Amino acid sequence: MKRLYRNGQIASEDSPKLTAADVLVEDGRILGVGLRIQAEGAEVIDCTGRILLPALFDLHVHAREPGSENKETIATCAEAAINGGITGIVMQSNTSPAIDTSGLVRAVLDLGRKTKIAVHTAGAITKGRKSEELAPIGAMKAAGAIMITDNDVPVHNAQLLRIAMEYARNFDLPLASHCEVKELSAGGVMHEGSVSYSLGLGGIPACSEEICLERDLRLAQFTGARLHIQHVSTKIGINAIRRAKKDGVRVTCEVAPHHLLFDHTHVGSYDTNYKMNPPLRTPEDNAALLEALIDGTFDVITSDHAPHTEFEKNNDFASAPFGITGLETALPSLFDHFISKGVFGWDLIVKRYSAEPRRLFKFDPVPIQKGGTAEFIVFNPAATSTFTRDFMKSKSINTPFLNKTLQGLVERVIRNGEEILSR
Ligand SMILES: [Zn+2]
Structure with missing residues (x-):
């Protein structure tokens, strides 16, 4: 036809x-x-x-299956992706159980093949994402995992992360980091600053993300691993990545639309749909992230699609889970806020949300030619x-x-x- x-x-x-x-x-x-x-x-x-425009590819998606099918399934996740113009996703490992064995990698990929999009998956870095013992990285790669990450938590033990990076390098897998120092973030539910003080909410300081990020950059430099930094949210953080790239560190990084569009003042109404991790930072951070997206420091855009039930999100701000959905809103929100106002052009979306994410995994981009x-x-x-x-x-x-x-x-x-x- x-x-x-x-x-x-x-x-x-x-x-x-x-x-x-x-x-x-x-x-x-x-x-x-x-x-x-x-x-x-x-x-x-x-x-x-x-x-x-070429269809989008989103490398940071929480499909919630197995374990939280009340929030999302691989099938509904794929439907949401299609609704947003996304035809390829990389599932994250923080399901229940975590995707930390070759069997689980195969199981989710089997479910993915029943959808109309390309469903890929990450495997966990450590068993159960507990930062105690390495997951079988080679076996997960052989089963089809295309990235390793303990996402939503860092590997707290620097020596374990170093060894994981050596495996990742040897297996030529990108290792993705969620950067956070747990002691600095403990009890925090939003960005630590003037707004958290006035609302009386526990803060997550910018340095919690930045210190972990600097550690991971240094380890990537030391091991030669391909490091991918997830959802960078601060000015100091993105500046550190810009410098590391100049120094030849094999690092890529992503920005999520919400970190460009919203800042911590949006939490003022205690709306839990502005609660995510890393949290919404300051307008100054937003401006630095936008600049880094335009100058090419950010390699890719991702949604960090993180579905939660209404029941959970209707809890009070401090108790509600972190994360918002994003597959369906990402493209229209970027169009509405940036392209339609002439801030950047369609070429940026095609490059950062379609071509580069595919190249990061050595897949072919899908230009219209x-x-x-x-x-x-x-x-x-x-x-x-x-x-x-x-x-x-x-x-x-x-x-x-x-x-x-x-x-x-x-x-x-x-x-x-x-x-x-x-x-
Ligand atoms: Zn995430």
Whole structure:
């Protein structure tokens, strides 16, 4: 079956300029990209005013299965991803039980294959994510794990982390760090600063993240491992990574949309949808992170999609769990806040949320070009997205965008020759 996407604006990672073109697709491949393509018998889809961009890849996603299927399953997680224009994800290891054996890696990948997206998984660095004993890293890699991380907790023991990095280097696996010194963060539920003092909430100081980050950078330099720093939230932290990159450390890093869009003053209403870890920092941190995204210090954007039940999130601020959903809101929120205002162009999204995350795992990017794989999004910048319970496919609705409207709508998602979303 042939489909002709007529008269769209094609985005690429190479230029902020969009290219007007038709895109002809058959059997999952792009047969042609150009002006006024004639294709007899093709279904014609009018894309006037729409942006066509390569589908996104999100390497930091909590799919919650096994163990917390009341929050999300791999199946609902995949539906949420599609709703946000994301066709590849990397599940994190902090399920129950943690993904810390080859058997569990295989089990979640088997479930992932039943979805319409590419579901990959990380394996844990240590057994049970307890920082006591290494997990079987080689066996997990052989079973298909593409990253190792104890995410949401650091490996507290520096010597154990050093050995893990040596394994990661030898197996050529990126090791992802959630940076936090537990003694400094203990009892904290938001960023430590003027707002936490006035609200009377326990603080997580910026230095808790930064000290651990400096340790991990130094260990990566020492071992030669590929280190990936998750959800950097502070100015000092991103500056340390910028310096480390200049020094030749093999480090990559990610930013989550919420750390660009919100700051600690949003916690003022005690809304638990602004509670995440690392916490929302200061406007000065936001500005430094945005600058680092634009100058290329950040390699990738990730959602850190972290579903929780309404029951848990309706608890008081101090008791509610950390984390918000993000797969469905990431692209419209970045469009609404940045692209539509001219802060950066579509090329940044394609590079940082589609091409580079795939390259980080040596997967091929999916540019919209003749002969390529048809794996792209049709995005309507003139329409809006309202994040109602009905609109969202995630099992959980813990997002600050709940019932809010953002400019821009993911209208269609194409993968493997199929429109896996069309509205
Ligand atoms: Zn996370």
